[in-house]
Structures are given as C-alpha cells and as structure tokens.
Amino acid sequence: MNIGQAARASGVSAKMIRYYEQIGLVRPAERTDSNYRSFDEKNVNELRFIKRARNLGFSVEEITNLLSLWRDRARPSREVKAIAEDHVAELEGRIAEMQAMADTLRHLSGCCAGDDRPDCPILMDLAAGDPRPAGTGRRTAKGRFGG
Amino acid sequence: MNIGQAARASGVSAKMIRYYEQIGLVRPAERTDSNYRSFDEKNVNELRFIKRARNLGFSVEEITNLLSLWRDRARPSREVKAIAEDHVAELEGRIAEMQAMADTLRHLSGCCAGDDRPDCPILMDLAAGDPRPAGTGRRTAKGRFGG
DNA sequence: CTTGACCTTCCTACGGTGGGAAGGTCCATC
DNA sequence: GATGGACCTTCCCACCGTAGGAAGGTCAAG
Structure with a gap:
C-alpha cells in the first residue's frame, strides 16, 4: 500500500502521515526498493486511531500516550x-x-x-x-x- | 514613555507591542535620539483597546477593522x-x-x-x-x- | 567607570496543517 | 522503447500569536 492509498484508507493526508512519522508519533514505515513508503492494514488501523483521537481534540502528545496504552494489552x-x-x-x-x-x-x-x-x-x-x-x-x- | 512602561500600562508585553507594530496593527511608534520607541497616553489607550479585544477572542485581523472604526468618529x-x-x-x-x-x-x-x-x-x-x-x-x- | 536595567534588532520555537518546487518511479498507452 | 501522467521522495515556506534568547547599544545611579 502506497502512502496515497493509506491516506485514503485512513482519512489522514499523506502530508500528515509523513509528519507523524517525522515527529515519532508512528514508527517509520517500511520502504520499497524504490524508497516508497509501504503500509499494511495494521498501519492503517493505527492511522485511523490517530485520526479519531484528533477528531476528539486530543493533542499529538496525548495521542502518543493513548497509542502506547492501546498497544499494551496489559494496560490498566x-x-x-x-x-x-x-x-x-x-x-x-x-x-x-x-x-x-x-x-x-x-x-x-x-x-x-x-x-x-x-x-x-x-x-x-x-x-x-x-x-x-x-x-x-x-x-x-x-x-x-x-x- | 519607554516600551516597558507602555507594556506595564497597557497589559500588552513589549514583545507583542513590537510585533503589532511590525505587522501594521499599530502605527510605528515615535523614536528618541537613541532609537528607543516612545509612547504617549494615546498609544497606550490603543494598546489597551487591542488587549481587551484580544481578551474577547478577536483576531488581529478583526482588531484592525475595529481599530479603524474606533478611530473613525463617523462610523456607522x-x-x-x-x-x-x-x-x-x-x-x-x-x-x-x-x-x-x-x-x-x-x-x-x-x-x-x-x-x-x-x-x-x-x-x-x-x-x-x-x-x-x-x-x-x-x-x-x-x-x-x-x- | 562600572553595574545593571533597560532598549534595539534578529533568529528560533511551539501546534498542526497545507502549498509547492525539484526530482525520481511506476504503469499504461502509443 | 518512448512518452505522459499519476504517483512518490525530500526540502522549504506559510499561517497565528506568543515567548525565549543572543548580541549589542543606552541610560541612570552608585
């Protein structure tokens, strides 16, 4: 999945996906031989998570915490x-x-x-x-x- | 009146006074021989006007319009x-x-x-x-x- | 004359998003 | 195999309002 497809699938613009990667909100995406970013369903789900959290007004910093709690199956x-x-x-x-x-x-x-x-x-x-x-x-x- | 005194008198920080001058919200202040900005009561009143408008959430652009209406004694x-x-x-x-x-x-x-x-x-x-x-x-x- | 409080300009950052330039890639069509 | 267009890459710039700080000038009091 290209960045454009991931953007359409998640509702997060390609621009913002790169930005989120840059500031460390999401892990750097895999790259193809030609240096294109490559996304799978899991990545897209994460982007959707981010999108919805932003829609609720959470800051990127808060989302960082929410994401790590989300990933941690044992979180309280x-x-x-x-x-x-x-x-x-x-x-x-x-x-x-x-x-x-x-x-x-x-x-x-x-x-x-x-x-x-x-x-x-x-x-x-x-x-x-x-x-x-x-x-x-x-x-x-x-x-x-x-x- | 120095910029610092004008700042204390108006509630607008010196930093912001310079910024407002720079973007053209207020006219450039007079200068002393040593290039210090010099303010009078009228300037301070204008700064107070701005301060209160900002406190009501008006944008700088809106305040530009409000200020020119304020100065225009014949405004509707x-x-x-x-x-x-x-x-x-x-x-x-x-x-x-x-x-x-x-x-x-x-x-x-x-x-x-x-x-x-x-x-x-x-x-x-x-x-x-x-x-x-x-x-x-x-x-x-x-x-x-x-x- | 020194000290410290003030002033000057200039650059940097923040949050989050978008715009665009310059150049590389991929695929379909001729 | 060339060409064109849709896509990708990185990089820089803008917005808004505010604050921080560096490097240097000025002023008044000791």
Missing part, C-alpha cells in the same frame, strides 16, 4: 481514563472561556443599535472596559484547531 | 455590530464542536471502569468507532488562543 484502563478526563477538563475550561467571551459580546451587541449612527457601546467597552481577562488560568500552549 | 455602529456578531457566531461554532467532543468523551469515560483491568471502552471506540468528524464545517484558519 485507569490510565486511559485519566487521560480522557484530563482532556475533558481542558476542553471544559476552554469552552467556559469562549462562552464568557461570547456572552459578553452578545450582551454588547444587544446594546448596540447597529444603524448609521456612530454611537456604539461595543467600541465604548473596548475603549474603556476593565481588562476582563477571559478566564483566569491563561492557557500556555497547544493551540489546537489551528489553521 | 452597524459595521461594528456586524464584526461582533460574526465573531460571536464563530465562537459559538467552535464551542459547539468542543462541546460535542467533550460530550462524547464524558460518555466514554463514564463507561470505563478505570481500574487495573485492561478492558477499556475509550480505546475500543478510538480503534473502531466511526470517524465522528466533530462538527461538519471544518475551521480553516486562525488558530486563536494558541501557544
């Missing part, structure tokens, strides 16, 4: 659950922050006439409002969902 | 409101996606014993679940809230 489910719960907590934190932003903006929008006149509570708030740090615990890394 | 509030509403819609979209992820994961976590045994519905789902694309309209750019 406790460890998997812990990763999942941590991730849920992080998601909830980010949701709460964005919810606060959206709430504030909806309120301001509601106060804004939205007509031809220049008076605008949204701009007034931006110009004079308190800093409003959008949640206290600043996220430090891992800009997920980025372009 | 309609335009400001439109930007705000667009942004709220985007926030809501992202919130919904993350909510779906969190819901799925909470469900799976709830099914997982989380003990020493290896049986784990979370891993089972990742290994065999359907692709579950976490919302249909893939976001394309602007990883906000990143590292």
Whole structure:
C-alpha cells in the first residue's frame, strides 16, 4: 500500500502521515526498493486511531500516550481514563472561556443599535472596559484547531 | 514613555507591542535620539483597546477593522455590530464542536471502569468507532488562543 | 567607570496543517 | 522503447500569536 492509498484508507493526508512519522508519533514505515513508503492494514488501523483521537481534540502528545496504552494489552484502563478526563477538563475550561467571551459580546451587541449612527457601546467597552481577562488560568500552549 | 512602561500600562508585553507594530496593527511608534520607541497616553489607550479585544477572542485581523472604526468618529455602529456578531457566531461554532467532543468523551469515560483491568471502552471506540468528524464545517484558519 | 536595567534588532520555537518546487518511479498507452 | 501522467521522495515556506534568547547599544545611579 502506497502512502496515497493509506491516506485514503485512513482519512489522514499523506502530508500528515509523513509528519507523524517525522515527529515519532508512528514508527517509520517500511520502504520499497524504490524508497516508497509501504503500509499494511495494521498501519492503517493505527492511522485511523490517530485520526479519531484528533477528531476528539486530543493533542499529538496525548495521542502518543493513548497509542502506547492501546498497544499494551496489559494496560490498566485507569490510565486511559485519566487521560480522557484530563482532556475533558481542558476542553471544559476552554469552552467556559469562549462562552464568557461570547456572552459578553452578545450582551454588547444587544446594546448596540447597529444603524448609521456612530454611537456604539461595543467600541465604548473596548475603549474603556476593565481588562476582563477571559478566564483566569491563561492557557500556555497547544493551540489546537489551528489553521 | 519607554516600551516597558507602555507594556506595564497597557497589559500588552513589549514583545507583542513590537510585533503589532511590525505587522501594521499599530502605527510605528515615535523614536528618541537613541532609537528607543516612545509612547504617549494615546498609544497606550490603543494598546489597551487591542488587549481587551484580544481578551474577547478577536483576531488581529478583526482588531484592525475595529481599530479603524474606533478611530473613525463617523462610523456607522452597524459595521461594528456586524464584526461582533460574526465573531460571536464563530465562537459559538467552535464551542459547539468542543462541546460535542467533550460530550462524547464524558460518555466514554463514564463507561470505563478505570481500574487495573485492561478492558477499556475509550480505546475500543478510538480503534473502531466511526470517524465522528466533530462538527461538519471544518475551521480553516486562525488558530486563536494558541501557544 | 562600572553595574545593571533597560532598549534595539534578529533568529528560533511551539501546534498542526497545507502549498509547492525539484526530482525520481511506476504503469499504461502509443 | 518512448512518452505522459499519476504517483512518490525530500526540502522549504506559510499561517497565528506568543515567548525565549543572543548580541549589542543606552541610560541612570552608585
């Protein structure tokens, strides 16, 4: 199986398969005589696993851990659950922050006439409002969902 | 006012002030004879405006527009409101996606014993679940809230 | 005059994804 | 056996916003 076929079969782009190999998320694929990567069903299953985990918002780092637990037939489910719960907590934190932003903006929008006149509570708030740090615990890394 | 003082007064780091100048979000600051940037109250107010807009999740691009509306005393509030509403819609979209992820994961976590045994519905789902694309309209750019 | 706090520019990294160039391979068709 | 096109390879660049640090200049206080 070529990288393109593996990509279509797994839903992970060829570009990303190479990237995942490069950063060590998956083991380097076998190579043919002509240096083409070669994939089997097992590889594709792993890629699908990764794809689904990404769709649930897990970072590559978290997936590294999930993958090694997946491969370990003797893993305690406790460890998997812990990763999942941590991730849920992080998601909830980010949701709460964005919810606060959206709430504030909806309120301001509601106060804004939205007509031809220049008076605008949204701009007034931006110009004079308190800093409003959008949640206290600043996220430090891992800009997920980025372009 | 030095860049450091402006940074403390506005809540925007010196690093970011230089960056905002570089990308054209703010006009290049005046310079002293020794090539130090020099800021006045007006500059600091602008930085505070930016800071608050960022805290509400606006992208630099959106802030560019907000700033020019802010400076334009004759702007129609309609335009400001439109930007705000667009942004709220985007926030809501992202919130919904993350909510779906969190819901799925909470469900799976709830099914997982989380003990020493290896049986784990979370891993089972990742290994065999359907692709579950976490919302249909893939976001394309602007990883906000990143590292 | 030294020390240390500040400033300057320039380069690097992060997360994850895509775009594209330059060159090699494989297969089918002429 | 040549040719063309679909594929592969590696390598570099971009995005967004933020931070870290190096190498060197400046300023004020001791």
